[in-house]
Amino acid sequence: MPVTYAFWNNKGGTGKTSLCFQSLAFYAKQNPEKRVLAIDVCPQANLSELLFGGLTGKGSDTLLARQNEPTRRTIGGYFELRMPNPYRAPSIDPHVYISHPADYNANIPDNIDIIAGDPILELQSNAVSTLANNQIPGTSPWIAVVDWVRDLIESLGDEYDTIFIDANPSFSMYTQVALASADRLVLPVMADDSSRRAIQNAFSLIYGLKLPSEIYTQYAFATKLRAEGRTLPKVHVIAKNRLTQYVVSASAYTAVLNSIDADVQSLIAQHKDMFSAKTAEDVMVEIRDFQTAGVVSFARGCPFYAQKPGRMDVMGKRVQVKGEYLQNCVDSVQSLVDEL
Template sequence: MVIYAFWNNKGGTGKTSLIFQSLTFYAHQHPDERILAVDVCPQANLSELLFGGLTNNGSETLLMRQGEIPRRTIGGYFEKRLPSPFTIPAFDAHDYISHPVDYNPAIPENVDLIAGDPLLELQSNAISTLSSTQLPGTNAWLAVIDWLRDLIATVGDEYDTIFIDSNPSFSIYTQIALSSADRLVLPVMADDSSRRAIQNAFSLVYGLKLPSEIYSRYAFATRLAEVDRELPKVHIIAKNRLTQYMGAASAYAAVLRSIDNDVTALLKNNPEMFSFEKTEDGVVDIRDFQTTGVVAFARGYPLFAQRPGRFDVMGKRVRVDGEYLANSVEAVQNLVDML
């Protein structure tokens, strides 16, 4: 079983759209595998897409899942763990798992989902406090960080590949998500803030270039290393939302080259943090989906299931161009081929 986490501490990089397309493409092309999507984000946008998107009642379906007892969400599972943070209580992971195709026929049959939940924001302070508890003989932080690993362990033999959508923050629930992953997919944009975001990501996850020894002592990487736990390896850096026509040859080319240069330097100095040996083997360009993406995401449709033509989106007729659609499918396929 391989677990991928899609994360960047900078918002707006298209992380959720990429994981939605990647996991559905992957599931469609590997029908004999079981895929689990885990939405560890209080915005729960991935869950809404899988349940049907804006125009196909995705939000309403998600609200129904959140209204069940127990909540059929990651927040429902965390609610179970709050009274028992350091020992694993009796629970059935299937209480928190949904089958998206039951609500959205565009989703492959072999995809399951643990939905996101805004309750995560309310739970965050309590979880952080619990992780700082001083207990003789118990590593409270590790016990809390392992909550998602505990859940996955109970159903791990049912799934071949797991995709985790994580929040742009580095809050405690994001750390829970990332510590569960084997491989990290890092979406970035063609702007200088995304270049800085790569540097920030390596500081937060891998403890690189921290401002002082004080921070290093409490760093995520340091605490996992102290208990001989491996960090996820960077598997793909997806340069996302490049213009359809100009691609990497646009005015952003200098920034894109600088991102490649930064990755090359990191790869040379810290090869153990990556799953690839050459920059070109781990970096992929993703064209902007433009109108094609607007329509597909509004409908909760993977791009491979989307068709060209005119569609009604919230009372407006929107046209999906066949060439744009083919370009978008190719872009996602290039990413999925690297998984």
């Protein structure tokens, strides 16, 4: 079975989609013998737009075309297949939902495929939650629904070596479906106090730590998943994202960054089974602010390694990407990919 990485934080704006895009492109480029699948389980579908060409490459038009096919070539299309008979896996042809980004975006490695995101997930959310929370004697509706993405991955067999999942910044039912299928978690955080709280919230939501009351324990994601004999994804990387481009941890952020490190080290000491590494140093990576290089990269759907420094036109505006800053971006992403 493939190794599956989920990029998630329930706090928005931490850069999870941008890091997922860059990481999977770098990883695929550096491992051409491996087949890589991206699954975009986010109704914003920004990862899909980037892989399909970004703003300047009409990535949104390509994505819209996938959504308008007779069978939606998206994760939402797959959920539509499951909803009429949600508790029993049907005969699944996963290729119906898979697209090949390199057909639309020459910047993307040929060994990447994607199951695209879909805004219809928001419309499906209430129905999926209702289906999961039904009470049916002799069966477990919740685990049957939570296994939807897992079923999809299993239907692919050994076709892919590595899977990258971009999950929505929420803990809605479709996010739980995504996280339950993952082996490893990449958790982007910002260098501020809100991210300290976000780490604590993430561990409460996924692992059931420090819940405000015992009342919530029986309903916790971790409790319900473990009751079905399932393992939880292990925290593999915590990416301290968007550090200033000019200085890194020796800055005004130092106290907060050190506090985050201390929090993570304490969590590792108390809950070793929740991490894939033994020390905070092995879990944490620092990602510099992408600045103009990031704006250009994401507008063009172009990974940093394929981007050129210098002046270029982006949507009618001339912008300059400095070589030094671009190299900083490459080095930052590489530090994350080295941990995968």
